[in-house]
């Protein structure tokens with residue numbers, strides 16, 4: 001048998017085992033009733049009572065979303081929330097990430113930005129929006145006199161970088177949503193900016209940023225403005241025009257509410 005044949009046969013066998021096959025069926029029928037009963041290993045020992053192995057304890061299924069809800073609800077303030085997130089072990093992304101990326105900027109600022117997930121630079125530094133998209137975000141904010149140093153608080157839906165920057169799964173978003181909701185409740189912004197589709201998914205249970213952007217709505221109990229993600233703007237510079245309109249809308253909203 002050559003190597004390719006070996007791999008193909010092995011894959012076919014593994015597939016069958018996955019389907020639940022437990023016995024190999026040969027070409028000649030076998031009368032199992034005529035076979036001697038299989039003795040437990042302990043029966044081969046000289047004497048003594050048969051040892052019945054203890055039944056394996058059933059593995060309890062963990063409801064990761066329920067765990068996240070409980071952990072987030074217990075957080076008393078932002079450092080406590082960060083600590084509870086760091087201790088949360090049900091999200092596989094944590095294992096592949098270098099750092100927990102919790103937040104940046106001014107806690108308690110009127111504007112809270114919710115991005116998607118850390119990329120390579122953010123994972124390395126442990127701060128959101130520090131790569132190219134983050135630099136564009138800073139320029140966008142500066143255009144309406146906002147800055148993470150004085151007037152904006154920033155976080156992401158996911159605190160850990162997904163491998164190869166892949167999109168987070170629905171399960172990962174559902175698991176992190178309670179933490180984001182608690183994050184907003186504890187940071188108490190006047191409004192949130194939902195940057196991109198993942199952020200809209202978590203905050204509005206909707207995607208379709210081209211349709212959603214620029215339309216004020218409510219999310220996490222406060223006014224919310226969906227906007228194009230700066231990474232999208234880097235790839236599609238023509239969309240900057242819409243982003244500029246949304247920034248002006250944000251500025252008016254802040255002025256009207258001050």
Ligand code: URA
Pocket residue numbers: 115116117118119122127128129130131133134156231
């Ligand atoms: N994109 C995001 O959504 N968040 C970051 O922190 C970086 C890039």
